[in-house]
Amino acid sequence: MTNILIVDDDIYILQLLEIQLTELGYGVFKAKDGTEALRILKKEICHLAVVDVMMPFMDGFSLTKEIRRQYDIPIILLTAKNQIDDKEQGFQAGTDDYLVKPFEPKELSFRIKALLRRYDHQPDDAIVRIGNTTINKKSYEVTIGNRTFLLPLKEFELLYFLMSHPAQVFSRDHLIEQIWGVDYEGDERTVDVHIKRLRERFSGLTEDFQIKTIRGVGYSLEAKGR
Known part of the structure; x- marks a missing residue:
């Protein structure tokens, strides 16, 4: 970053x-x-x-x-x-x-x-790293150590956005606007469902990051060591 x-x-x-x-x-x-x-x-x-x-x-x-x-x-x-x-x-x-x-x-x-x-200090914004976890927006791959994962599109985009802004708190409305777009007609429970899936996928695979619920506000990704 x-x-x-x-x-x-x-x-x-x-x-x-x-x-x-x-x-x-x-x-x-x-x-x-x-x-x-x-x-x-x-x-x-x-x-x-x-x-x-x-x-x-x-x-x-x-x-x-x-x-x-x-x-x-x-x-x-x-x-x-x-x-x-x-x-x-x-x-x-x-x-x-x-x-x-x-x-x-x-x-x-x-x-x-x-x-x-x-x-010439502009980094490749397509690649975000936290610890041993790398997320690549060009290939849409998530790599943890030697293992590579392909996620459903919206899960990937949500994780990429949160990993790109560690320790920042985002409301559900803000995440919907960023990931699904301002014209999305669903409700904010969509965010909750996708966050739950991401937690289930990675909870046993890495301790590099944790997606935290900020009560009354939304979500924040906490990076290890921060």
Whole structure:
């Protein structure tokens, strides 16, 4: 999974970007300032950073310089100012791109994808691995160790979606929309049935993941070691 670090002292912006980026399939790490961002980078693998310019303790320009000094990842600077001096300072600091608030989520998505391609850090999204379990959307195969399984289509798509977003909680309505489509006329019990089948298939085969019921909300896939 591609991990993106978001650095902004505005909690609302952090939450909004987290929702938008996780829906696109990215892993997200959040930091409220530059110091926290550098601590995260030391512990976690991040493939791209989205950095706000105006922050306490260490502004976005200083953080960009420090990231550029230590890591080879693309950086997008965010600012509420649309001034050429800020852009010049940002590019001098080493940013790869610049986005002015407010911005459309699609524009940020396009810029992220373009930078990941440029840096060649875009992984093969068709393959997701958790422990010894691999799910391949090109071949529609699930591999656990040396054993390979072919699942019914909707079971496969449901498992692939959950494995692509470990530790995230999804409502039944959201899963129906993602797997069966917005025009699906069945009810949410369809999700329950498919979850039950997946649990029965894999409960005795692997401990790499577990699909948990979040009471009153929906389901979440918990990966081993997370």
